[in-house]
Amino acid sequence: MLEKSWLVLDAFRPTGGPLRLADVAERCHLPKTTAFRLLTELTAIGAVARRQDGYYLGRRLFELGCIVPLERDLRHAALPFMHDLYEATHETVHLGVRDGLDVVYVEKIRGQEAFALPSRVGGRLPLTCTGIGKALLAYAGPDLIEEVLGRPLRRLTPHSIVDPRRLEEAIGQIQAAGLAYEREEAQIGGACIAAPVFHEGAAVAALSVSVPLPRFHPTRLAPAVKAAALGISRALSRPFPAGPV
Amino acid sequence: MLEKSWLVLDAFRPTGGPLRLADVAERCHLPKTTAFRLLTELTAIGAVARRQDGYYLGRRLFELGCIVPLERDLRHAALPFMHDLYEATHETVHLGVRDGLDVVYVEKIRGQEAFALPSRVGGRLPLTCTGIGKALLAYAGPDLIEEVLGRPLRRLTPHSIVDPRRLEEAIGQIQAAGLAYEREEAQIGGACIAAPVFHEGAAVAALSVSVPLPRFHPTRLAPAVKAAALGISRALSRPFPAGPV
DNA sequence: CAATGCGTTCCGTGCCACGGAACCCCGACC
DNA sequence: GGTCGGGGTTCCGTGGCACGGAACGCATTG
Incomplete structure (x- = not known):
């Protein structure tokens, strides 16, 4: 799951979004349901943010990224x-x-x-x-x-x-x-x-x-x-x- | 697993490391084995980096963090x-x-x-x-x-x-x-x-x-x-x- | 109205996350 | 030299849950 979740995060390169569920699934070569599940969890975590026009990378990545x-x-x-x-x-x-x-x-x-x-x-x-x-x-x-x-x-x-x-x-x-x-x-x-x-x-x-x-x-x-x-x-x-x- | 892995990443706040396995386990209130497993996977993924003096947040977070x-x-x-x-x-x-x-x-x-x-x-x-x-x-x-x-x-x-x-x-x-x-x-x-x-x-x-x-x-x-x-x-x-x- | 495409829910199945116990190594101390 | 403690690593039985196909709901289009 962990590896797949990072696959999903990488799908947002290079612009960070917006991506729809179907885009993410296609880019990751994951079944739609799996992609949906991962996006939902990542959204709950704050690593991904969902807006009207789709999903974006989220603030939690920004915050952690700054302290590498x-x-x-x-x-x-x-x-x-x-x-x-x-x-x-x-x-x-x-x-x-x-x-x-x-x-x-x-x-x-x-x-x-x-x-x-x-x-x-x-x-x-x-x-x-x-x-x-x-x-x-x-x-x-x-x-x-x-x-x-x-x-x-x-x-x-x-x-x-x-x-x-x-x-x-x-x-x-x-x-x-x-x-x-x-x-x-x-x-x-x-x-x-x-x-x-x-x-x-x-x-x-x-x-x-x-x-x-x-x-x-x-x-x-x-x-x-x-x-x-x-x-x-x-x-x-x-x-x-x-x-x- | 996903939620725990982000718990682990957050354990690196605010300095990004270095942390030893035992530090991470303690901060996350996770059993040592679980923490070790997560750190090992996160290291393979690039979200964490391991050095002589311990674990640090890794470059992959930096790269993704820049495109939020x-x-x-x-x-x-x-x-x-x-x-x-x-x-x-x-x-x-x-x-x-x-x-x-x-x-x-x-x-x-x-x-x-x-x-x-x-x-x-x-x-x-x-x-x-x-x-x-x-x-x-x-x-x-x-x-x-x-x-x-x-x-x-x-x-x-x-x-x-x-x-x-x-x-x-x-x-x-x-x-x-x-x-x-x-x-x-x-x-x-x-x-x-x-x-x-x-x-x-x-x-x-x-x-x-x-x-x-x-x-x-x-x-x-x-x-x-x-x-x-x-x-x-x-x-x-x-x-x-x-x-x- | 039917078809299509988007996202969401359901749930059976088998994969694997979990973590206690054991192990290994090393340094410190007696 | 031996013991102890603390660091990390491995092993493996168990049950939790990740997985994903199928079905569903909704909106749009022809």
Whole structure:
């Protein structure tokens, strides 16, 4: 039952709803009755909310989601530096972590002249198609790099890197410079520059600034991104205040 | 099983972990074996993560929590205005909604000289002890006001309003001015000013600026808070872009 | 009116959630 | 070194309940 209930919750990706009973049943490949039963229970629990137009993910998920410690602690450390970076650039600032072969976006400050980006907090994109992902990959160690190079590379745009040799080359450059660049690999018309954030010698996250391509001036952005990432790394090496603020 | 599993997840409030098996069992009043079984399954699902020092809430909750639509849509609309307000004041900016008799904090931008506040995103505080809560209450309609006034009022500090007559008076003032003030009711040494955010004639959220008391100048803050809240209300009356950004 | 599609209820069946007891491991203490 | 206690893990009999097909109720459409 438990596994099925999470299947149901996942059916609400990526928008959180609204879904009708029949939609949920179909997405989960569950009998209608089972889906109904699960939705009813999840609604009682608060993990799902029912409105006139259908079911939505519910507040209880929001409340628990906010206290997931990894992401919470990382956000806590990173947000001041991200705000500084945002104030310096007024462009979209992202913080992401690696989970398997994906970037999971942990925080995002949208730029003033925001353009549509495929990223969202809590969302995932392939490591190999994004600045953050490549920065994380470059410092993830030889085993993971090997693994990634040994698989078909995913493509988000015609510019996405799908040639393992190109990727290997890019990784080398990232390792040399401590910075990752991305041009239209995740989004046509978009570019970004990313730097890894370290904790106890490992790259636990990466920080990026995303820009429309015509406005992309790497040499101008690089020092600010690097400084902010370094600031976060330093903040992460200090102990956290105990308990909730 | 489903209900018990959410009991287990709630055992991780408010910090998200670390908890040992025995802690979880005790908090949930469940037999150790049951708690172990549930934790093991939740770990397999990704809702809980196990580390050397114990169990934590897991990433899957984070990912789903980010797409809970009410909070997501409200954040999306409010964040630009909150950033503007933050840039104008450099103080802590909150956005909260009402759930039952609580404020649930939906977003928070921490001030540069942050001081410890009891609020956190995804957390709850009593309506009657906070600026946001009082703003929400004032526009929640007579039934809820009656209900709240008819119950013992909760206290967070010695300054918290626990006299129904005082609260009623405060509500009247908020309704007259369209602004709620709070002085040391939620936190000794803290103050804030809050304004409601409307959507289709109802106060669906409220926005506040929180300040250490010595720095609290309501007349200076009021126009900015009110303008930002109005901006959010306006943004909420416009249709949203469909799907994830 | 009939058909269709939506959600909801009913209930027989067999799956599995439950949890006490036993077990294993490790660290602390005598 | 042996014992104890506390942490977690495994085992398995039992009865609780998850499951889902079928039936039902309602609204809409042709």
